[in-house]
Amino acid sequence: MADASTVNPLLDLWRKQFEESAAAWTRVVGQAPPPPTDPTAFWRPVLNQGLEQWARLFAQTPMTPDLATQWKQFMDQWIEAWSKALGQAMNTDAYAQMMGKYLDQWLVASAPMKKAAEQQIDQALQTLNMASRSQLTAVAKQIIELEERLERMEDTLGAILQRLDHKEPK
Amino acid sequence: MALERFADVVERFTHGYGNGHTLEPRAETVTQWQEELERVVRRAENLQRMLTNPQEPKVGQTPRQEIYKKNKSRLYRYQSKRTHRTPLLFVPNLGISRPYIFDLMPGASFVEHMTREGFDFYMLDWGVFGPEDNDLSFEDCVTRILPRMTRKVLESSGAESLSVLGYCMGAPLSASFLAAYPETPVKNFINMAGPIDFSKIGLFGLWLDEKYFNVDRFVETIGAVPADMVKAGFKLLKPTMDLSTNLNLWWNLWNDKYVEGFNALNRWANEYVAFPGEFFRQWVGDFYQRNKLFRGEAVFGGRPARLSSISCPVFVVGAKEDYIAPPECVRALIDAVSSRDKDYVELPGGHISLIAGRGASLHCWPKVSSWLAPRS
Numbered sequence: 001m002a003d004a005s006t007v008n009p010l011l012d013l014w015r016k017q018f019e020e021s022a023a024a025w026t027r028v029v030g031q032a033p034p035p036p037t038d039p040t041a042f043w044r045p046v047l048n049q050g051l052e053q054w055a056r057l058f059a060q061t062p063m064t065p066d067l068a069t070q071w072k073q074f075m076d077q078w079i080e081a082w083s084k085a086l087g088q089a090m091n092t093d094a095y096a097q098m099m100g101k102y103l104d105q106w107l108v109a110s111a112p113m114k115k116a117a118e119q120q121i122d123q124a125l126q127t128l129n130m131a132s133r134s135q136l137t138a139v140a141k142q143i144i145e146l147e148e149r150l151e152r153m154e155d156t157l158g159a160i161l162q163r164l165d166h167k168e169p170k
Numbered sequence: 171m172a173l174e175r176f177a178d179v180v181e182r183f184t185h186g187y188g189n190g191h192t193l194e195p196r197a198e199t200v201t202q203w204q205e206e207l208e209r210v211v212r213r214a215e216n217l218q219r220m221l222t223n224p225q226e227p228k229v230g231q232t233p234r235q236e237i238y239k240k241n242k243s244r245l246y247r248y249q250s251k252r253t254h255r256t257p258l259l260f261v262p263n264l265g266i267s268r269p270y271i272f273d274l275m276p277g278a279s280f281v282e283h284m285t286r287e288g289f290d291f292y293m294l295d296w297g298v299f300g301p302e303d304n305d306l307s308f309e310d311c312v313t314r315i316l317p318r319m320t321r322k323v324l325e326s327s328g329a330e331s332l333s334v335l336g337y338c339m340g341a342p343l344s345a346s347f348l349a350a351y352p353e354t355p356v357k358n359f360i361n362m363a364g365p366i367d368f369s370k371i372g373l374f375g376l377w378l379d380e381k382y383f384n385v386d387r388f389v390e391t392i393g394a395v396p397a398d399m400v401k402a403g404f405k406l407l408k409p410t411m412d413l414s415t416n417l418n419l420w421w422n423l424w425n426d427k428y429v430e431g432f433n434a435l436n437r438w439a440n441e442y443v444a445f446p447g448e449f450f451r452q453w454v455g456d457f458y459q460r461n462k463l464f465r466g467e468a469v470f471g472g473r474p475a476r477l478s479s480i481s482c483p484v485f486v487v488g489a490k491e492d493y494i495a496p497p498e499c500v501r502a503l504i505d506a507v508s509s510r511d512k513d514y515v516e517l518p519g520g521h522i523s524l525i526a527g528r529g530a531s532l533h534c535w536p537k538v539s540s541w542l543a544p545r546s
Contacts, residue, residue: 066199068206075417083410090406091373100382111391133301140302144241151240151318 042094050085057081212424220429227434230270232281234293238322242297245319247326248273248281253288254546256357257327259320261340264296264311265445266400271438271526272337278431280525280535287539289546292323294340299446304394308343308452313471316347320354331355333546335538337362337525338495339453345503346463348482349475358545360485360538363524365495366477367502368461372493373407378458385454395445404442407493435526464502477503483511485541487534489524490516513541 057077063070089095122132238245260281262269272293273281284291299306323332334356336344341364348356365371377383392399405411415436422428445453462468468475484507488497497516504514517524517533524534 066202066206068209072417072421076414079410079414079417083408083414086409087373091376093376096376096379096382099377100384104384104387107387107391114391137301140300141305144302147241148314 042089042098046085046089049088050082053084054078054081209424213420216423216426216429220433225433227275227430227437229275229434229437230273231276232273232279232285237292237326238319240315240318242299242303243315243319244295244297245322246293246295248285248291248293250285250290251288252290254290254543255329256331256333256546257290257292257323257329258284258333258335258542258546259323260291260293261316261334261336261344262294262296263337263339264343264449265299265395265443266339266404267443268298268438268441269293269295271435271522274438274526275431275434278434278527278531280530283531283535284539287543289539289542290327290329292326294319298443299394300444301394304447306446307448308346308456309470311343311449312346312350312475313473316343317351317354320347320356324355331357333358333360333542335360335362336364338364338521340364341500341503342366342457342463345477345480346468346470346475348480349463349468349477350470350473352479352481356482358483358485358542359480360487360542361500361503362487362534362538363489363492363495363500363521364503365457365499366506367464367499368457369464370496370499370502371458372496372499374403374494375458378454380459383454383459385451385459389447389451393447395447395450397442397444400445401440401442404494431527464506477506478508480507481509483545484509485512485538486514487524487538488514488516489519489521491519492521492524494521511545 054077057080058074061073061077118134122134125132233249234246235249236244237247260272262272273279276282281291281293296311320332320334324330332355334344334348336342336359341361344359345361345364345366348354348359368375378385389395419429419432422432456462456468460467463475463477466474466476466478484503486501486503488495488500490497492500501514501516504512515537517537519529519533523529
């Protein structure tokens with residue numbers, strides 16, 4: 001059984017960690033949340049623009065008795081109108097900013113998860129006495145480096161042979 | 171307001187014929203309906219065949235020989251009658267997609283066209299990269315792979331000089347190589363839909379702007395750019411593309427020849443290739459964000475790469491509806507090089523239809539071969 005002199009510092013350490021993490025959480029929770037963004041504010045004008053473009057294109061098209069052709073024209077115009085409207089919306093700073101922000105958030109959120117998952121998989125493979133992905137990648141990298149070295153040697157040899165050929169009297 | 175207009179559209183679509191349009195069942199109309207009925211039956215047959223017995227399209231059928239390989243990259247020489255002395259090295263894009271689009275199927279192949287015209291045609295296939303290639307950078311391609319590939323072309327063909335043709339990203343890659351190694355015996359340089367001035371690159375330029383996209387954080391977090399992410403990026407450029415593709419497939423499903431072409435093209439269009447992490451970092455950082463090559467600030471392997479040091483004959487081909495490499499950004503090469511013999515043509519079509527398909531065989535390929543032939 002462990003004596004009090006070894007247990008007490010561990011308990012102290014645990015209490016300190018608990019207090020610090022609680023304080024960190026309190027700070028995070030206590031921060032004022034960012035103002036909620038209205039996702040429809042960006043897309044509503046795009047929707048209106050798409051419908052307007054479609055209406056314009058549709059009004060210009062003559063009617064034909066061939067129902068299939070009429071349907072195809074209808075669909076083509078619909079796609080064309082939306083393609084234009086979306087293209088215009090995506091070609092704006094607001095859209096680029098929005099996409100960049102989402103990507104950043106995703107990267108920030110996924111980085112620790114990815115790292116943790118990789119560590120766990122590596123540990124599991126190590127327990128099973130199997131090579132991990134990072135080990136296999138390291139071996140493949142070494143092969144690539146060896147190939148590169150061989151090629152450099154081949155190049156040097158080629159250059160030397162060429163020089164010797166030039167020096168030989170004809 | 172827009173919703174009212176939409177209601178008008180629906181009204182017109184529903185009752186369009188009732189407002190002054192009187193339709194008499196003419197013989198012509200009946201024939202049209204009969205034809206359409208036959209097409210519907212053919213469509214159903216082909217759809218059933220596509221779903222129950224999908225045929226793997228045969229691509230890349232022009233006979234070729236592997237000349238050299240370096241890690242994942244391969245250099246192929248295509249069989250030709252070789253009526254022109256100067257060999258041609260074709261440099262496609264690295265990552266994104268596979269290069270068999272240039273030899274898609276007999277009768278619809280750029281490689282086949284060029285070999286038929288008597289060019290000694292070599293193609294560089296960069297290959298499909300894995301996590302072990304994450305350290306491969308743009309600079310490595312310029313200083314280690316391309317010089318070796320050109321040497322192998324010259325050795326294999328026995329020629330003293332070669333022509334280089336860069337397509338898409340292959341063009342800035344080749345231009346960087348030619349600018350950094352001006353002593354390379356290059357007789358002609360062709361840029362097909364290759365972006366040069368990245369200040370005019372369009373949507374991708376905006377999305378990848380330093381203000382919104384942190385390429386360092388991106389590469390450090392995910393490493394290599396996976397194929398699915400490359401696919402998502404390109405799909406986002408044209409969100410309605412899949413819809414129009416499928417609609418046109420349904421419309422032409424009765425046509426066996428269309429279905430054959432669709433299968434081959436569709437296989438290619440859905441086979442995306444990952445980017446090595448370091449390559450992506452340099453590609454986005456130095457080209458999209460800082461436009462170093464066009465500004466004359468690029469340095470590869472300690473060698474400055476100035477486009478003005480390219481002095482061989484240059485031919486630039488832009489596509490009018492190219493939203494990946496807009497024509498003005500491709501055309502910029504013409505003013506940047508010091509060549510006296512230089513031409514620019516702007517052809518109809520987009521980034522892919524410039525090089526593949528019926529339009530390409532009519533407009534683009536003959537232009538390229540007829541420009542190159544007298545100079546080879």
